[in-house]
Amino acid sequence: MTTSLHDPGFRHHPATPGLSVSVVLFRLHDGQLEVNLSGDPEPGLPAGLPGPDESLDTAARRIVRQVLHTNEEYMEQLYTFSPANAGEREVVISYLALLQPQDTAHSAADGIWRRVSQVKLANEVDQAVIDYALVRLRAKLGYTNIAFHLLPEMFTLSELQRAYENILQHAVDKRNFRRRILASGILSQTDQKRRDGSHRPAALYRFASREDHTTYLTPPQPGNANPTPQESPR
Amino acid sequence: MTTSLHDPGFRHHPATPGLSVSVVLFRLHDGQLEVNLSGDPEPGLPAGLPGPDESLDTAARRIVRQVLHTNEEYMEQLYTFSPANAGEREVVISYLALLQPQDTAHSAADGIWRRVSQVKLANEVDQAVIDYALVRLRAKLGYTNIAFHLLPEMFTLSELQRAYENILQHAVDKRNFRRRILASGILSQTDQKRRDGSHRPAALYRFASREDHTTYLTPPQPGNANPTPQESPR
DNA sequence: TCAAAAGTGTTTGACTTACACCCATGA
DNA sequence: TCATGGGTGTAAGTCAAACACTTTTGA
Numbered sequence: 001m002t003t004s005l006h007d008p009g010f011r012h013h014p015a016t017p018g019l020s021v022s023v024v025l026f027r028l029h030d031g032q033l034e035v036n037l038s039g040d041p042e043p044g045l046p047a048g049l050p051g052p053d054e055s056l057d058t059a060a061r062r063i064v065r066q067v068l069h070t071n072e073e074y075m076e077q078l079y080t081f082s083p084a085n086a087g088e089r090e091v092v093i094s095y096l097a098l099l100q101p102q103d104t105a106h107s108a109a110d111g112i113w114r115r116v117s118q119v120k121l122a123n124e125v126d127q128a129v130i131d132y133a134l135v136r137l138r139a140k141l142g143y144t145n146i147a148f149h150l151l152p153e154m155f156t157l158s159e160l161q162r163a164y165e166n167i168l169q170h171a172v173d174k175r176n177f178r179r180r181i182l183a184s185g186i187l188s189q190t191d192q193k194r195r196d197g198s199h200r201p202a203a204l205y206r207f208a209s210r211e212d213h214t215t216y217l218t219p220p221q222p223g224n225a226n227p228t229p230q231e232s233p234r
Numbered sequence: 235m236t237t238s239l240h241d242p243g244f245r246h247h248p249a250t251p252g253l254s255v256s257v258v259l260f261r262l263h264d265g266q267l268e269v270n271l272s273g274d275p276e277p278g279l280p281a282g283l284p285g286p287d288e289s290l291d292t293a294a295r296r297i298v299r300q301v302l303h304t305n306e307e308y309m310e311q312l313y314t315f316s317p318a319n320a321g322e323r324e325v326v327i328s329y330l331a332l333l334q335p336q337d338t339a340h341s342a343a344d345g346i347w348r349r350v351s352q353v354k355l356a357n358e359v360d361q362a363v364i365d366y367a368l369v370r371l372r373a374k375l376g377y378t379n380i381a382f383h384l385l386p387e388m389f390t391l392s393e394l395q396r397a398y399e400n401i402l403q404h405a406v407d408k409r410n411f412r413r414r415i416l417a418s419g420i421l422s423q424t425d426q427k428r429r430d431g432s433h434r435p436a437a438l439y440r441f442a443s444r445e446d447h448t449t450y451l452t453p454p455q456p457g458n459a460n461p462t463p464q465e466s467p468r
Numbered sequence: 469t470c471a472a473a474a475g476t477g478t479t480t481g482a483c484t485t486a487c488a489c490c491c492a493t494g495a
Numbered sequence: 496t497c498a499t500g501g502g503t504g505t506a507a508g509t510c511a512a513a514c515a516c517t518t519t520t521g522a
Contacts, residue, residue: 055323057316078453079452128455174503175487176486179504196500198498200501221315221362222315222358407513408476430473433471433474434473
């Protein structure tokens with residue numbers, strides 16, 4: 001249902017020709033990493049045009065809202081492409097957005113959700129953006145807490161591990177994973193447990209902090225009252 | 235002398251209002267990291283507008299050529315900003331370019347070179363771009379061979395170490411530095427030595443390869459015959 | 469012979485990897 | 496009692512950091 005994507009303008013009806021914002025919207029669903037696609041007529045990334053006094057970040061958030069009817073959990077600019085399109089150059093600013101499960105739960109999002117591993121788009125730029133979003137997400141799993149934006153408020157360590165494994169596409173050792181995550185101090189254990197089968201119940205965890213450790217690859221925005229916190233690179 | 239910066243257009247005479255490319259051009263001079271500024275009337279980053287069928291990368295390279303009258307050694311897209319400018323939004327795509335000393339040697343570059351540590355620009359966006367370029371360069375020193383784009387064809391290990399120290403702004407241990415660099419295998423020792431004072435001459439090294447280990451943070455360009463090589467994130 | 473930069477090893481602690489069994493529960 | 500996933504420790508290897516003296520040269 002991408003018909004809700006107009007105003008200031010959908011990809012195919014540009015008001016400011018040549019400049020658009022595309023968003024890779026990821027969620028974790030049944031343990032699988034999925035990407036949101038708007039299909040008209042070809043499936044493609046949700047996209048739109050920034051309004052005359054709208055920042056790119058704001059436009060990206062608006063596009064997500066139009067698809068989701070709720071807000072994303074995390075958003076980050078990826079890269080700006082300038083593909084040739086019939087002799088003219090377009091400029092496509094791409095964003096990565098992550099969604100917590102509950103964000104989709106109470107709102108049937110527009111578009112379709114497809115497993116990332118199974119997506120192969122005709123649009124070369126959209127496909128490159130998705131591929132790059134995955135590279136970035138995988139890289140950041142290693143040195144940030146970015147994965148938590150894909151998980152619900154409370155979760156078990158096994159769920160967290162499965163998220164890592166599904167994104168990275170390889171198995172990780174249970175003991176080493178738990179030791180590393182717990183040692184990093186980004187989790188705090190709740191006193192609750194989840195019993196969901198004929199086996200020992202699992203302890204539930206949440207973030208120790210809602211602060212991001214994910215932002216040092218993106219610059220603070222000039223003229224912004226509360227700039228993105230900056231970590232020192234290792 | 236930024237009067238050579240027109241065609242398709244300099245920052246202050248936009249042909250396509252609202253979209254421009256800015257380049258942070260770094261060189262190492264007398265052991266100091268310097269940035270190129272074009273001063274008219276305020277000093278600012280060299281910038282320009284992409285032509286109608288010019289990619290952003292190509293525009294960035296052209297801007298460097300117009301400043302330098304020669305080509306840069308390395309170039310990478312940084313980030314896209316969208317500052318408010320009198321109620322209208324501009325879009326500024328920023329690039330980092332690195333220069334080998336000999337690139338400046340035989341060509342008096344336009345603009346002025348200023349030590350990065352001493353630069354404080356009135357233009358908020360330009361300043362943010364420079365700051366971010368530094369963050370990126372410093373981060374990449376740690377896990378890529380990017381520093382070599384700032385050094386001449388042949389150099390001593392002490393020169394290389396001084397380059398690292400000047401960029402990182404802190405001292406590094408000589409023995410650990412040499413061990414790490416040599417173990418990484420990116421250098422090969424030449425049979426030449428440099429004697430330049432009343433002390434033991436230093437062995438000269440060069441790259442083992444002109445290949446980049448620097449690119450995995452930027453995506454391969456779609457529709458590009460020879461895409462940027464992609465490393466797997468750690 | 470002196471000053472100045474080049475060059476060189478070892479030890480320690482931290483972190484990463486590989487690896488296998490017992491625990492708590494519901495059916 | 497059995498099947499299922501939850502939970503735990505140790506040993507080996509790799510990597511980073513700290514640290515100081517000898518070598519070669521020209522003046």
